Amino acid sequence: MENVRAESKASLHVNRTIVYIVCIALALLSILPFWIMFVNATRSTAEIQSGLSLLPSTHMKTNLDVLLSKSFDPLKGFLNSLIISGFSTLCAVYFSSLTAYALVAYNWKLRQAFFTFILLVMMIPAQASAIGFYKFMYQLHWTNSLLPLILPAIAAPAIVFFMRQYLLSMLSIEMVEAARIDGAGELYTFNRIVLPIMVPAIATQAIFAFVASWNNLFMPLILLTQKEKYTLPIMVSLLKGDIYKTEFGSIYMGLALTALPLFVIYFLLSRYIIAGVALGGVKE
Amino acid sequence: MRRKSVSYSRFGYMFSLPFILAFLVFSFYPVLYTAVIGFTDMKGVIPKPVHMLDNPFGNFTDLIMHNTSFRISLTNTALIWILNFIPQIGLALLLTAWFTNQRLKVRGQGAFKVLLYMPNIITASTIAVLFNSLFSYPMGPVNSLFESLGWIDAPVNFLQDKTTARGIVAFIQFWMWYGNTMIILIAGVMGINPALFEAAAIDGANGWQTFVRITLPSLKTIMLYTLITSMIGGLQLFDIPQLFLFGGPDDATLTTSVFIYGQAFKGSYMFNKAAAASMIMFAIAAVLSGLLFYLMRDRDAARLKKAQKRIDKAARAAARGL
Numbered sequence: 001m002e003n004v005r006a007e008s009k010a011s012l013h014v015n016r017t018i019v020y021i022v023c024i025a026l027a028l029l030s031i032l033p034f035w036i037m038f039v040n041a042t043r044s045t046a047e048i049q050s051g052l053s054l055l056p057s058t059h060m061k062t063n064l065d066v067l068l069s070k071s072f073d074p075l076k077g078f079l080n081s082l083i084i085s086g087f088s089t090l091c092a093v094y095f096s097s098l099t100a101y102a103l104v105a106y107n108w109k110l111r112q113a114f115f116t117f118i119l120l121v122m123m124i125p126a127q128a129s130a131i132g133f134y135k136f137m138y139q140l141h142w143t144n145s146l147l148p149l150i151l152p153a154i155a156a157p158a159i160v161f162f163m164r165q166y167l168l169s170m171l172s173i174e175m176v177e178a179a180r181i182d183g184a185g186e187l188y189t190f191n192r193i194v195l196p197i198m199v200p201a202i203a204t205q206a207i208f209a210f211v212a213s214w215n216n217l218f219m220p221l222i223l224l225t226q227k228e229k230y231t232l233p234i235m236v237s238l239l240k241g242d243i244y245k246t247e248f249g250s251i252y253m254g255l256a257l258t259a260l261p262l263f264v265i266y267f268l269l270s271r272y273i274i275a276g277v278a279l280g281g282v283k284e
Numbered sequence: 285m286r287r288k289s290v291s292y293s294r295f296g297y298m299f300s301l302p303f304i305l306a307f308l309v310f311s312f313y314p315v316l317y318t319a320v321i322g323f324t325d326m327k328g329v330i331p332k333p334v335h336m337l338d339n340p341f342g343n344f345t346d347l348i349m350h351n352t353s354f355r356i357s358l359t360n361t362a363l364i365w366i367l368n369f370i371p372q373i374g375l376a377l378l379l380t381a382w383f384t385n386q387r388l389k390v391r392g393q394g395a396f397k398v399l400l401y402m403p404n405i406i407t408a409s410t411i412a413v414l415f416n417s418l419f420s421y422p423m424g425p426v427n428s429l430f431e432s433l434g435w436i437d438a439p440v441n442f443l444q445d446k447t448t449a450r451g452i453v454a455f456i457q458f459w460m461w462y463g464n465t466m467i468i469l470i471a472g473v474m475g476i477n478p479a480l481f482e483a484a485a486i487d488g489a490n491g492w493q494t495f496v497r498i499t500l501p502s503l504k505t506i507m508l509y510t511l512i513t514s515m516i517g518g519l520q521l522f523d524i525p526q527l528f529l530f531g532g533p534d535d536a537t538l539t540t541s542v543f544i545y546g547q548a549f550k551g552s553y554m555f556n557k558a559a560a561a562s563m564i565m566f567a568i569a570a571v572l573s574g575l576l577f578y579l580m581r582d583r584d585a586a587r588l589k590k591a592q593k594r595i596d597k598a599a600r601a602a603a604r605g606l
Contacts, residue, residue: 012387019382019390026379027399029459034406036425037414052428099303104591108296123513123573124311125520127541128566131548131559132317133310135326154306168591173598186295215407217523218541222549233409237527240413251417259410266405270398277401277464278471 034259040252048248063249067257070243074257076228077235084146084220084231085213088153092209093202095154100163101190104171115164122157126218134222144226149219159205162280166201167194204276207269211262232258315566321559328553343560354561356535357543360450364525364539365518367454368461373510376465381495383466384473386481388491397470400463408460412527415456419443446536449529453537456524465510472506473499505579512576516569540565 040048043057067074102108103115137148171194179189195202217233224230230238238244239254266273322343326334337343347354379400383393390396403411418425422439430436442448476499484494522541525531531538531546538546540561548558 016388016390019388023379023382023390023392023396027396030399030402030463033411033414033418034402036418040417040425049423051423052425052432095302095306098299102296102299106292106296106299108293111296114300119577120573121307121311123516123569123576124315125516125565125569127520127522127544128562128569129311129314129318130544131321131555131562132314132319134548135321135555136314136317148310152306152310155303155311160303173595186292186299190299211405215409215523217407217409217526218545222545233407233523236407236409236413240416240527248417248420251413255410255414255417259406262406266402270401273405274394274397274401274467277467278474280468 034263037252037259038256040249041256043249043252045246045248048252059249060253063247063253066247067244067250067253071227072235072238072254073227074232074235074254077230077232077258078261080146080229081214081231081233084149085210087146087150088213089206089210091150092153092156092159093206096156096159096205097163097195097198097202098190099160100167101171101194103160103164104167105173105176105194118157118160122161130218130222133219137223143223144229145223146229148223149213149216153209153213156209159209162205163198163201166198170197170201204272204279207265207273208276208280211265214262318559318562318566321555322563324556326555326559327557337556343556344564347557347560347564351557353535353538354540354543357538357540360535360537361519361521361539361541364450364454364457364521364537365515367451368457369511369514369518372458372462372465372514373507375462376469379462379466380469380473381491381499383470384499385491397463397467401467402463403460404464408523409527411456411460412524415452416443416528419452443529444533446533449533449536453525453528456528457518457521461514465514468506468510469503472503476502508579509576512572512579516572516576519565519569519572 035054036052039054039056041063042060043053044059044062047053047057047059099118103111133148134143137143137145142148175193176189179193184192215233216231217237220231220234221237224234236255236258239251244251244254323340324334324336339345382388383390383396419427419442421427421441421443424439426442427436427439431439442452480498480502481494484498489497520541521539522545525537525539526542526545529537531542544558544561544565547554547561
């Protein structure tokens with residue numbers, strides 16, 4: 001008996017060692033490409049050509065100067081991305097919450113049909129409507145406008161779905177009734193009583209909506225042709241063009257600049273992001 | 285109580301209105317428009333009179349029967365998805381088994397989750413260009429690394445080889461998504477009734493038996509959900525192949541989305557061909573969504589009924605209270 005226990009303890013020890021080796025290797029695999037990106041952003045092209053290094057060098061300023069001397073304006077791209085992502089996130093979370101509230105708090109005839117409809121359209125790929133969308137926006141003279149990248153966020157089926165699940169478990173109808181007795185209008189009740197209850201769900205969904213919009217390449221790429229309207233992901237595609245062909249240090253610098261805001265957001269909010277991912281998957 | 289539900293029902297419609305309007309204008313109409321363009325001869329940057337084709341399905345039959353690029357793009361999309369999904373779900377399951385194993389008690393799980401999920405949050409465009417630079421030839425980080433490890437004797441031009449290029453795209457997808465899948469699966473395990481695990485432990489099941497007999501069957505729905513959402517996501521794969529090698533070398537990483545983009549916004553601006561390809565893609569996504577919808581349907585109907593009962597009960601209680 002003693003022997004068996006000692007043996008299983010030993011095998012547990014071995015197993016645990018294997019687990020840690022694999023997990024650390026995977027963690028390194030996650031870090032290494034970005035580490036090289038940030039390090040190479042500080043190295044000269046000659047240094048990058050001469051081999052791999054994991055320690056930063058001193059050419060950050062030169063790389064930045066070369067980068068900015070050619071049509072690459074990360075600040076402009078950052079602002080455009082920020083405007084689009086910010087407003088589309090606001091639209092997405094506010095109107096999705098409102099739609100979810102309509103689905104949960106009111107008893108209307110088409111409610112079930114509408115919910116089924118939302119489930120059905122949840123997965124429509126952007127590419128399925130892209131050509132028609134582009135032609136339509138072209139006729140409205142809305143290409144090179146930020147509006148077609150913001151307004152469609154009002155209809156975000158997946159967020160409605162999530163908000164509805166949340167409201168079903170959190171909304172107490174007594175509270176709404178009490179507000180009615182106090183003479184509050186329905187929209188006022190939603191804005192002042194229901195929205196505050198939903199803040200945790202809104203925060204989670206806002207992070208994901210923001211990141212998704214920030215990282216989106218397809219729609220901005222087909223709609224925006226003027227340089228001063230470019231978002232960061234489009235700017236990244238400029239780095240691959242001919243203008244930076246041999247300026248490796250500047251290319252890495254450009255990549256590092258586009259990724260930096262996301263790293264900051266991620267390390268500040270990683271706890272909520274991981275919890276949000278877990279929550280999103282358990283909608284059964 | 286009856287009077288109340290009638291008098292407030294109009295707010296249900298009113299509050300859904302912004303969603304419905306935005307959907308009709310920015311999704312429904314463009315999809316219909318795309319479908320119509322698929323039956324016409326619309327092409328070129330300069331607007332010209334557009335005609336319906338004499339053979340309305342001309343664009344579709346052309347694409348499916350004669351366009352090798354389109355067929356290659358469908359094969360590539362499927363191939364890249366399979367190459368990324370099998371290792372992705374495999375590794376995610378393995379890590380889930382480890383992280384939820386009560387006897388192993390892996391420490392630092394929070395930190396591991398944060399690091400393994402990290403690539404998912406970084407802009408795919410940035411990652412595509414980054415990997416392009418990492419694999420550059422003749423001098424690039426990966427070449428230097430492999431040479432110093434002694435894996436290769438001379439620099440390899442990874443990006444010129446079709447199989448390698450496709451493999452790298454699949455690897456990037458795998459690398460960006462396995463952490464996400466792992467977190468979803470772990471959450472699924474957390475949702476399993478602990479009594480099941482206790483019973484298994486009392487019956488003397490070892491870790492592997494518990495995992496195969498209890499954990500895996502309970503995760504079936506979540507794994508199906510992951511499978512189908514990943515398929516729909518894979519179908520739309522654009523940023524990575526577009527910016528990694530523009531679909532090259534020799535169409536090896538040309539996915540359906542890259543094909544659609546190339547048809548409509550490059551070269552001869554064949555909006556009709558791109559629209560027809562979009563519709564084919566839409567049909568595939570619709571079938572997959574239908575499948576997902578079918579899987580999720582029953583549970584939701586049941587839950588809605590339950591919630592309705594609860595609301596009714598609360599309403600009755602409130603009415604009595606008044």
